[in-house]
Amino acid sequence: MEFFLTTTEPDDRPVYITGNFNKWNPKNANFQLKEIDEGKYYINIEDELLPELIEFKFTKGGWENVELDQYGNITSNRKAKKSNKKSIDIVEKWRLNWGPFKKEFFPIVELVDDEFFIPQLDKTRKVWALLPHNYYKTNKKYPILYLQDAQNLFNEASVFGNWEIDKKLSILAEYGRGELIVIAVEHGDEDRIKEYVFENPKLTENAEGKKYIRFITDTLKPFIDSKYRTKKDRENTGIGGSSLGALISIYGGFLYPEVYSKLMLFSPSLWVEPENNFQMVSFQHTFKTKVYLYGGKKEGSQMVKRIKLFENAMKNWESKGLFEFEFRESINEEGQHQEFFWSQEFPKAVEWLYYDSKEDPLEIIKQAKKVEESDKNKS
Numbered sequence: 001m002e003f004f005l006t007t008t009e010p011d012d013r014p015v016y017i018t019g020n021f022n023k024w025n026p027k028n029a030n031f032q033l034k035e036i037d038e039g040k041y042y043i044n045i046e047d048e049l050l051p052e053l054i055e056f057k058f059t060k061g062g063w064e065n066v067e068l069d070q071y072g073n074i075t076s077n078r079k080a081k082k083s084n085k086k087s088i089d090i091v092e093k094w095r096l097n098w099g100p101f102k103k104e105f106f107p108i109v110e111l112v113d114d115e116f117f118i119p120q121l122d123k124t125r126k127v128w129a130l131l132p133h134n135y136y137k138t139n140k141k142y143p144i145l146y147l148q149d150a151q152n153l154f155n156e157a158s159v160f161g162n163w164e165i166d167k168k169l170s171i172l173a174e175y176g177r178g179e180l181i182v183i184a185v186e187h188g189d190e191d192r193i194k195e196y197v198f199e200n201p202k203l204t205e206n207a208e209g210k211k212y213i214r215f216i217t218d219t220l221k222p223f224i225d226s227k228y229r230t231k232k233d234r235e236n237t238g239i240g241g242s243s244l245g246a247l248i249s250i251y252g253g254f255l256y257p258e259v260y261s262k263l264m265l266f267s268p269s270l271w272v273e274p275e276n277n278f279q280m281v282s283f284q285h286t287f288k289t290k291v292y293l294y295g296g297k298k299e300g301s302q303m304v305k306r307i308k309l310f311e312n313a314m315k316n317w318e319s320k321g322l323f324e325f326e327f328r329e330s331i332n333e334e335g336q337h338q339e340f341f342w343s344q345e346f347p348k349a350v351e352w353l354y355y356d357s358k359e360d361p362l363e364i365i366k367q368a369k370k371v372e373e374s375d376k377n378k379s
Contacts, residue, residue, distance in 0.1 A: 001050055001080075004088045005033060005041040005058060011094055013065065015041050019056030019077075021049050026059040026066065033058075047082060054080045054087075060094050063351075064171075064344065068093040072100050074174060098171045098347065105133050105170040105178065109154070112183070112227070119219060120211035121195070123188065126150070127220065129228065130166060130182040133173055141229045142181045143236035143354055145264065146216055148196070148245030150184035152339055161339040163242075168347045177355055183224055185216065187245070196244035197272055198251060198279065213252045217259055234287075238353055240264025242342045247272055254280045257287035257323065262353045266294045266342045267335075270306040276313035280322060291327035292349040294342070296335015304331055328352050 003017060015033040018026045025031075033041035055077040059066045069075050070092040080087040107130040115124035128150050132142060147153060147165075154166040165182060172178040188195045191208070198209040216239070225232045239249045239260045246268035253263045270276070291314065295303045307329065314325045330348065335341045 001045055001047060001054070001082055001084075002086045003033070003043050003045065003056075004086070005091060006089070007039045007041070007091045007094075009091075009093050010039070011060065013060040013094075016059050016061060017043060017045075017056055018059055019054060020051060021045070021054065021056070026063050027061040050082050052082050054082060056080070058089070058091055063175075064095060064098040064347070066095050067091045068095055097344065098168060101167045101170050102174060103170075105173040107131055107133055107166055107169045107173070107178070107182070108135055109166060112224070116220070118212075118215045120215045121208055123191075125188065126186040128154075128184040128186075129224070130154070130169060130184065131228070132179055132181070133170070135181075135229075139229070140179065141231045142179055143238070144181045144183065144224070144230045145238040145240065145262070145350070145354075146183045146185065146221070147239075147264075148185060148187065148241030148248060149192075149243075150186040152242075153184050161343075163339055163343040163346055165343075165346055168343065168350075172347055172350060177351060180350065180354060181224075181228060181230060183220070185220070193244065196248040200272055203272060209248055209251055213248060213255065216252060217256050221259070234259055234261045236261075238262030238264060240266070240292075240349075242266035242268075242339075243337065244269045244272075250278060253289060253291075254278045257289060261287070261289055263289065263291045264349045264353060265291065266345060266349075267296065267299055267303065267337055268293075268307075268310070270310055271302065274306070276310055280317070286321055286324050288324045288326070290353055291325055292330070292353055293327055294330045294332070294335075294345045294349070296332045296337065296341055298335055299337040303337075307331070 005015065016027055017031050017033060018024050022028050022031055031043065033043045036042050057067055057077060067075055072093055078089060110129045110131065112127040112129050114126055116127045117124050153163045155162055169178055194204045195208045195212040197203055197207045199207055224230060237260055239252045240246065240263060241249050246265040249263055249265060250268060253260045293307055295307045297304055311327065311329065314327065317323050318325055330345060332341060
């Protein structure tokens with residue numbers, strides 16, 4: 001079947017087609033369109049690859065760069081019958097690095113406590129909650145994600161930039177994938193290294209990682225569960241971070257698998273544990289755990305290598321019956337050890353960890369809008 005596309009917005013990035021014929025992969029080289037003239041593209045897909053009713057979209061290589069309508073809104077899936085032999089379409093705008101961001105979908109950012117007491121460390125810490133934009137208009141309970149290094153997650157004044165998770169959560173909400181509570185815990189400044197590692201005298205004296213992860217699990221989580229409408233079970237609870245924040249999240253997931261079923265690990269500082277000697281607790285049954293593992297090739301020669309070794313270690317632990325892992329590896333050829341790259345990865349990780357990634361992540365917006373209209377009618 002032949003697909004013809006005309007774009008009205010100048011954009012030099014290559015164009016891809018994705019749909020129910022390639023598992024909604026937004027950047028598959030086999031489905032890149034050929035530019036036949038300025039702003040005009042073409043691809044011929046063999047009929048045996050296509051279902052009778054084809055659902056599809058065009059992207060610039062990712063859901064963060066998917067097609068939009070002339071007003072910047074998400075479009076519904078395009079549809080065509082294979083028997084028609086030809087589809088002629090127009091794209092008027094493209095999403096660019098997840099933008100534009102719509103304020104009506106931004107999460108509600110609340111300060112849980114400016115000085116939340118950590119009894120395990122005899123310290124206080126600032127803790128934030130990012131709630132779904134319509135949290136106070138519903139009675140729903142939500143899955144939850146605990147993230148480290150809150151200073152670098154959404155604060156525009158952060159020294160090294162930030163993940164912009166407020167913006168990315170607004171995009172997910174627009175897609176119908178924003179029903180998630182994020183708890184962001186600020187790091188301890190000069191105590192950050194000490195709090196994010198276990199025993200490692202070469203790196204820091206009197207490491208406090210065990211106490212810190214006990215705080216997140218035994219003190220903070222019960223408080224959050226009592227304050228907010230959370231789904232408390234492990235199937236709906238995740239933990240994550242970047243660099244050392246990812247490292248302490250690994251510790252948390254392995255020591256408390258009965259609490260966390262999802263690990264979001266961006267550029268983990270695996271050099272701290274080069275032999276992958278993570279402490280674990282043995283249980284009578286195997287815990288199923290989803291692990292999203294990201295690294296950039298430009299972070300240093302050892303980052304991708306260590307990620308591969310860590311994956312092999314996880315497979316070894318599986319063979320011993322300690323865990324049953326489902327992991328997604330994401331390696332960015334251009335990725336550096338920076339917040340910008342973790343920001344780009346965040347919505348992809350949320351999508352895979354908390355939702356069925358086999359579905360079109362945009363199509364569900366129809367149902368989300370119906371639910372939102374129903375909520376409005378109830379109020």
